[in-house]
Amino acid sequence: MRIASLGYLRIDSTDLDAWRTFGAQVLGLAPGRPPRGTGEENLYFRLDELSARIVVQPSDRDGLACAGWELSGPAALAEAVDRLKHHGVELTTGTEAELAERRVQEMVRFSDPFGNVLELFCGATYERTPALTPYGNRFVTxxxxxxxxxxxxxxxxxxxxxxxxxxxxxxxxxxxxxxxxxxxxxxxxxxxxxxxxxxxxxxxxxxxxxxxxxxxxxxxxxxxxxxxxxxxxxxxxxxxxxxxxxxxxxxxxxxxxxxxxxxxxxxxxxxxxxxxxxxxxxxxxxxxxxxxxxxxxx
Missing domain, CATH: 3.10.180.10 (2,3-Dihydroxybiphenyl 1,2-Dioxygenase, domain 1)
Known part of the structure; x- marks a missing residue:
């Protein structure tokens, strides 16, 4: 298995306004937009050309929901799925609604032995407009x-x-x-x-x-x-x-x-x-x- 990079983070929050201020005015993250027809309840932040690197979703808890790890393409993801199944890891395949909201082509979800949730994905969308950070800062991605x-x-x-x-x-x-x-x-x-x-x-x-x-x-x-x-x-x-x-x-x-x-x-x-x-x-x-x-x- 060859994971390429940490692609996105999804964060649970009881206070989206706090994240709206923290993300933009402290971290200098660029505002993102929700996908068409879904995700209007979430906050989307950009760091670069990808449509969203950090997604904050309303919840009754505060914490990390999952980490999305990017693979190079469908073949690499299929190989990863085979390897995980070989090691007895239980997988959930992303639904059409989940793929649309994450703006990825394929995704599977599973947990590590300690309950930390991971998603492996490929085919993320990217935008034609640059990520306009509020203070002109550029992230290394x-x-x-x-x-x-x-x-x-x-x-x-x-x-x-x-x-x-x-x-x-x-x-x-x-x-x-x-x-x-x-x-x-x-x-x-x-x-x-x-x-x-x-x-x-x-x-x-x-x-x-x-x-x-x-x-x-x-x-x-x-x-x-x-x-x-x-x-x-x-x-x-x-x-x-x-x-x-x-x-x-x-x-x-x-x-x-x-x-x-x-x-x-x-x-x-x-x-x-x-x-x-x-x-x-x-x-x-x-x-x-x-x-x-x-x-x-x-």
Missing amino acids: GEQGLGHLVVPVADDTAGLAFYRDVLGFRVRDSMRLDGELVGQPAGSTVWLRFLGCNPRHHSLALAPIPAPSGCVHIMLEVDRLDDVGRALERVRRRGAHLSATLGRHMNDDMVSFYVRSPAGFDVEYGWGGLQVDDDTWTARESTAVSAWGHDFAG
């Missing part, structure tokens, strides 16, 4: 996809086995943690795993920590450092919760800060992320989260 996603896994060993051995993600980096920090027995070790599927250092990370929202954080990357600074100013002006100060990560070199979203998970907003070539890359173990900064205040 293309073959690297939307950004990255960190999901909670109750068992780091089982999580790695599923995402690496079944879904085909490649291990790019790891970091060991004291198990006691996440409720494991004294003296035990748990692992943060950073996994890639394209040149972005990691498109997915597995965190052995609880996250009621179903997501630890997502990352959006812009192509100018100044746009990180401007976004940080908007966080302060809008009174959003700054979860971590400006810093540079050790593993992917990203200069970023973290801000709390209305869904309860954090959004990392960064610049300068590392790109890797799997033919020459050697998986490593980082010994700290950041080279400097990133004071996580909670």
Whole structure:
């Protein structure tokens, strides 16, 4: 199986107005439009030429609903379906209504061993008009996809086995943690795993920590450092919760800060992320989260 990139995120929300403000006035996302005849109740945000990268849907809960992972086409999706069935994964095929609302040609849905919902899709629509972000910021997407996603896994060993051995993600980096920090027995070790599927250092990370929202954080990357600074100013002006100060990560070199979203998970907003070539890359173990900064205040 060869997943190409993180294609879209669907987010459950009890307060769409909060997301309307946060998405546009804090993150600088471009407004999208609903598909013809469906989805009028949702919020659609664009980062690039795709019709929607982030969809916020009304719900009685706040959190990540699912992550959509893009494949190169129908043949790749069919191969992925065969592989998932071989490993005993239960699949649901997207209905015509779901395909129309997501603006994709084909889609299947399933859950990982911990209940995190994934959708594999191909054939997303793109727009003839550019994504007009409100502050002129440009997001780094293309073959690297939307950004990255960190999901909670109750068992780091089982999580790695599923995402690496079944879904085909490649291990790019790891970091060991004291198990006691996440409720494991004294003296035990748990692992943060950073996994890639394209040149972005990691498109997915597995965190052995609880996250009621179903997501630890997502990352959006812009192509100018100044746009990180401007976004940080908007966080302060809008009174959003700054979860971590400006810093540079050790593993992917990203200069970023973290801000709390209305869904309860954090959004990392960064610049300068590392790109890797799997033919020459050697998986490593980082010994700290950041080279400097990133004071996580909670």
